[in-house]
Amino acid sequence: MSRKEKTQDKPLYEDVAGISGENLLLLFNDEVNTFEHVIESLMDVCFLDNLQAEQCAMIAHFKGKCDVKKGAYTKLKPMKEELINRGLQVVIDG
Numbered sequence: 001m002s003r004k005e006k007t008q009d010k011p012l013y014e015d016v017a018g019i020s021g022e023n024l025l026l027l028f029n030d031e032v033n034t035f036e037h038v039i040e041s042l043m044d045v046c047f048l049d050n051l052q053a054e055q056c057a058m059i060a061h062f063k064g065k066c067d068v069k070k071g072a073y074t075k076l077k078p079m080k081e082e083l084i085n086r087g088l089q090v091v092i093d094g
Contacts, residue, residue: 021072021073021094022070022071022072022094023070023071023072023073023076023092023093023094024067024068024069024070024092024093024094025046025067025068025069025070025071025076025079025080025090025091025092026065026066026067026068026090026091026092026093027042027056027057027060027065027066027067027068027083027088027089027090028060028064028065028089028090028091029060029061029063029064029065029089030088030089032087033087033088035054035057035058035061037086037087038053038056038057038060038088039053039054039057040053041083041086041088042056042057042068042083045079045082045083045086046068046069046079046083048068056068067093068090073092073094076092077092080092
């Protein structure tokens with residue numbers, strides 16, 4: 001099989017900029033927002049339960065960052081934008 005034939009079996013847009021693959025929504029510690037605000041925001045925006053949101057807030061506080069959600073970029077982008085609107089520091093890594 002030629003090199004050209006081998007590449008034709010792969011999807012045309014394989015993980016371009018992490019759009020179709022698994023990405024992480026990362027929350028960073030910011031020393032500005034209260035734990036209550038972070039926890040409430042994670043529950044409202046990312047659909048975490050109270051315990052999950054508390055754990056994410058604590059991990060971000062002590063370790064500097066925490067992965068909050070895993071999924072497709074298109075699923076995480078609206079969550080990222082809303083968390084930023086609420087004053088949290090988040091990025092999508094993938």
